[in-house]
Amino acid sequence: MQHPHEIALLLARWQFAFTIGVHIVFPAFSIGLAVYLAVLEGIWLKTKQQVYLTLYRYWVKAFSLVFGMGVVSGVVMAYEFGTNWSGFSMKAGPITGVLLSYEVLTAFFLEAGFLGIMLFGMNKVGKKLHYVATCTVALGTLISATWILSSNSWMQTPQGYKIDPVTGRFLPEDWLAIIFNPSFPYRLVHMGLSAFLSVAFAVGAVGAWHLLKSKKTEQSDNHPARVMFSMALWMITFVAPLQLIVGDMHGLNTLKYQPAKIAALEGDWETESRAPEILFGIPDMKEERTKYAIKIPYAGSLILTHSLDGKVPGLKDFPANERAPSPVVFFSFRIMVALGCLMILVGFGSLWLRWRKKLFKSSFFLKLVLCMAPAGFVAMLCGWVTTEVGRQPWTVYGQLRTADSASPVLASSLTFSLILFVIIYCFVFGTGFVFLLRMLRVSPETPNNQDGKVRIGMQPHKVDSSK
Secondary structure, X not given: OOOHHXXXXXXXXXXXXXXXXXXXXXXXXXXXXXXXXXXXXXXXXXXXXXXXXXXXXXXXXXXXXXXXXXXXXXXXXXXXXXXXXXXXXXXXXXXXXXXXXXXXXXXXXHHHHHHHHHHXXXXXOOHHHHHHHHHHHHHHHHHHHHHHHHHHHHHHOOOOEEEOOOOOOEEEOOHHHHHOOOOHXXXXXXXXXXXXXXXXXXXXXXXXXXXXXXXXXXXXXXXXXXXXXXXHHHHHHHHHHHHHHHHHHHHHHHXXXXXHHHXXXXXXXXXXXXXXXXEEXXXXXXXXXXXXXXXXXXXXXHHHHOOOOOEXXXXXXXXXXXXXXXXXXXXXXXXXXXXXXXXXXXXXXXXXXXXXXXXXXXXXXXXXXXXXXXXXXXXXXXXXXXXXXXOOOEEEOOOEEOOOOOOOOOHHHHHHHHHHHHHHHHHHHHHHHHHHHHHHHOOXXXXXXXXXXXXXXXXXXXXXXXX
């Protein structure tokens, strides 16, 4: 039977996992979509082709909704640090608190300052200045991700600090070492590409939906849908293989600094050279073995060390109380990798269809891309599960245990708040998601999107093309 403190700790972890799991989807959507909007407006300014302005107006409304939900969902986590994780806030606050405050002072104010111009100022400030506002908002989303990932990466690979011998607090010694910690560059690029891929599949799925609907009704070719579908597939074609390369580099970095995490996600128990790669199995923490393992000889060493003779760590090298729960990260990692491979196949498939001039005509491929709409976000969430659960039992890897980071909160209080969060989140963000789907179900080539009016603010304004 579990101790009440252990139950409370587990509930606190579940609560934070739920809230951040919901929240992370919105910033990722905002990052990718903001950059996409900057590309659309830039192409429109360069080519003067109306279709790109049409798509900009179409997606900027979705961006405003997603951005708002991201802000609302993110506020909750700030309070959770104080209520559920006071030990972490007290000990790691001198570092993580400063990094997160930089995110507010730079990125959030930058986004908030130019968001109004981006949404409502196209007919008031001129096209070029409006484009600057769009690019600034896109830059702000990237800066926001930079500070947040720097803070989280420091928790994964801490450096540049000292520990106060009296209070046990982490005190900064070298801010450059803290910010640019060993895992930060890999995780920043990996997360950025993940956001681009997630949005590419979402945009491609919306384009596929409208193309399928146009074919069914035999109305028109829906040129805006064709353009957004083509742009999304180009992004997928180039970024998906690049993500695989970055993921491999990130894996090498993790093997160097967090070998226990690698052992857990690989399901390896014995340290060995020429290690096999376990494609499937069921890790058993009690029996210390992976049951029903399907292995590829030598592939584990080759993938993880780029050498057939490379040594791969096993979980038995680490004390039982310092091992991450292997079953969780084992399967979350494989789901992420499987979806990534499927994304690469979709990109290569689009090249083949382009060559045969059937990219917009293949009903099977259009339906496949439509079904892949959530693939990027699911893969991203699986990646976060692998990263965060694989770090356990540490909050600051190797230095501060999760059990020592939690607040002395009753399990009953955590149960009540967790249930309340689930109910409120499902209602609020479920409603927002339904509204977003209804918004995107309207074709970008409908009269409302083709009459030259910007329908974002309270009053429509005619676009002055002479500016």
